Amino acid sequence: MTLSEENYLKAIFNLEEQTPKGVPTNAIAELMETKASSATDMVKRLAEKELLQYKPYQGTRLTKKGKNHAVKVIRKHRLWETFLVENLNFSWDEVHVVAEQLEHIQSEKLIHQLDKFLGYPKTDPHGDPIPDEDGNMETIEKKVLAELQQNDEGICVGVDDSSSAFLKYLDKLNISLGNKIKVIEKEAFDNSMVIQVDENTLSISSLASKNIYIRKTS
Amino acid sequence: MTLSEENYLKAIFNLEEQTPKGVPTNAIAELMETKASSATDMVKRLAEKELLQYKPYQGTRLTKKGKNHAVKVIRKHRLWETFLVENLNFSWDEVHVVAEQLEHIQSEKLIHQLDKFLGYPKTDPHGDPIPDEDGNMETIEKKVLAELQQNDEGICVGVDDSSSAFLKYLDKLNISLGNKIKVIEKEAFDNSMVIQVDENTLSISSLASKNIYIRKTS
DNA sequence: ACAAATTTTTAGTTTTGTCTAAAAATTATA
DNA sequence: TATAATTTTTAGACAAAACTAAAAATTTGT
The missing domain is CATH 1.10.10.10 (Winged helix-like DNA-binding domain superfamily/Winged helix DNA-binding domain)
Structure with a gap:
């Protein structure tokens, strides 16, 4: 391959x-x-x-064979991303390009040991689930922030990792995985929102709110 | 490239x-x-x-340019080997194949951070020196075990890492980096040796003794 | 020094993965 | 349902990196 x-x-x-x-x-x-x-x-x-x-x-x-292989590559990609953030001080917007390379390294033992080293993490730094050795992964029931209504609350469980500019923007707003987010106000005119992130209150555009995944808690 | x-x-x-x-x-x-x-x-x-x-x-x-590049690749190879042995439970005969792949990953930050993570090691698991970011590396004054005379003593500082069979053999004899080795007897007939490794006394062939590097201490 | 042996290069193919331009199939439109 | 627009495929080229076979240069042996 x-x-x-x-x-x-x-x-x-x-x-x-x-x-x-x-x-x-x-x-x-x-x-x-x-x-x-x-x-x-x-x-x-x-x-x-x-x-x-x-x-x-x-x-x-x-085919099943093709899917199996794809999942293996994804497993490697996400384990490496986790390693880069947890152990090598990468920020979540920097990991993708490097993981794109690392995901192609061929060694069963390497990836098995890396998983163990990381403590068998369930999700990567963007909140995406990491498949286990058999290819099974948690399905995280996530909603897009934009769908929430006023006074809804949830936890940030993922982001759309395709754009590094977006991830940098989130860093500036101090939004990251695990943050509690509450919708204070929803502006019908442009679909922007005022939200509360932990103790911080801030305004966020419709576009941004469509790229943030939330697990609803209320 | x-x-x-x-x-x-x-x-x-x-x-x-x-x-x-x-x-x-x-x-x-x-x-x-x-x-x-x-x-x-x-x-x-x-x-x-x-x-x-x-x-x-x-x-x-x-050329200087070519040499610089080669040294960078070697630096990456040896840092990865160190990581595999120190953190992922690889044995020294298993690391080479995987490091051959990892050495081609392109990311300045990755290798800088890996070096830091490992605590800026000076040598890899086979005793070979790891070049620093500027390409400088320690020259370890090493002799081949076969050259030592009776009663000479030294520390094992390296091995010829080309053959995984040889590295496995050394594991069986309990010879590894940092071991104190003393020549008890040298057989003129076939150049085999009786040596003392830490507390163990054992016999070793001429071929093997040519592949073990020693820093003489007496 | 000259023939023989060896080393190195050239010439011509192959495979992988890409491209452009044009043809064919499908889908949309009026 | 024709025709237009779009999507997809085919055909033909190209670059990288390898190969085989043969030619050329160098080294060796006598």
């Missing part, structure tokens, strides 16, 4: 959650920042290896 | 110590377990990038 194949597999895995009836080639190409023709080529190769099913023009679906 | 280029650079760096007047293409090919024609191709590419000087049929020498 090459590096490139692994990256495509991971991308397709992530896309499947949103498009359960066959992932379109274009979506893959976009996420991989490449051309549709390249995505077609790769999808064909992965189909030969029985990592996914592919019918021309109908999109693809990972 | 691709993965392959980095591996060649490292190989050439290691060969230069033994062949200071131009590294022959064949030697590179052999160490890289590839064909001479491939080595020629790569050497040409590295020469274009000014990482080494190359005149057809005359062998190559790394």
